[in-house]
Amino acid sequence: MTTILCTLYNSLYLDKGLVLYDSLCKNAKDFKLYVLCMDDRCYDVLTSIHQKYHIPVRLKDLESEDKELLKAKFNRPTSEYCWTCSSAFIKYVLQHFEEQICTYVDADMYFYNDPQILIDEMLSIKKSVMVIPHRFPKATEYLAKTVGKYCVEFNTFLNTKESLNVLDFWQKRCIECCSNLGDGIHWGDQKYLEELVQKFDCVYVCQHNGAGIAPWNITLYYYNENELIYKPDNKSCSLIFYHFQSISYITKSIVDTNIDNKADKYFIENIYKPYLVALDIKKEELSKKYGIYELIREHPYKHSKFWFVKKYSLGQYILFLNRKMQGRIILDIRHM
Secondary structure (H helix, E strand, O other), rough: OOOOEEEEOOOHHHHHHHHHHHHHHOOOOOOEEEEEOOHHHHHHHHHHHOOOOOOEEHHHHHHHHOOOHHHHHHHHHHHHHHHHHHHHHHHHHHOOOOOOEEEEEEEOEEEEEOHHHHHHHHHHOOOOOEEEOOOOHHHHHHHHHHOOOOOOOOOOEEEHHHHHHHHHHHHHHHHHHHOOOOOOOOOOOOHHHHHHHHHOOOEEOOOOOOOOOOOOOOHHHHEEEEEEEEEOOOOOOOOOOEEOOEEEEEEOEEEEEEEEOOOHHHHHHHHHHHHHHHHHHHHHHHHHHOOOOOOOOOOOOHHHHHHHHHHHHHHHHHHHHHHHHHOOEEHHHHHO
């Protein structure tokens, strides 16, 4: 069975998107990855590379078939529009390309096992939609009230009437509002996932503890003789994918991992360092061949950096960064 996946990103995320693709080539038995290119530069690069399992899609092609989506483009910022497009693109893959199933994945992820493992889990109990829980530790469970219990990072939809009804509901909600209001109702495209679980019986919450490990829950895991252990039940699990959320570059070689220094050191040596090296290689390849070299200083959906540059002197800004990164793991690519 071919694993059908889709994602979206612009040229800022080309290095991450290409590393994601490489991880699938290494670990997925058979797959296709549809990529919604949020700018023409991204589309041109991906079509130039001619990767076998990569299917780039122009943003305007999606918009030409979804007039409501196109209207939304003009009443929200770019970041919110990207979130608005996630549900629309899943539907586009199912209907335009006539795929029987599609899973949305975030571009800043890396697969260490075949993603079909998770999809088979859903299919085995005859469900048609799947979401992944955040699995917040008790100390930060309160975050679920704001950002939601479930994460938009690996969301599967079958091409069936009941599944499409769920997808239509989600898409309609995203078109209505995709802002991070933090009011317990709205948080991009993500907070709505709770409504899907509550309203539709066909929605399944993934039970595999090796899916969706990320900075927000990394302290719930540790390695024992190279075996991944989930602390709450003290049972081993295989790592399916890791979500490298909010990696940011302080300089070309100094990277803020966005993870707590209490994280198991195995993650640093065997997960983060190889991933950062892979990104660095992609950056160099993109620079040499296409003149593209992007360093994300802060997550594109955060805008605080502009405010701090305007409000603070350079010395005060550096002091702010030092305070912000206290307790976080900072890595130097030159020493890997």
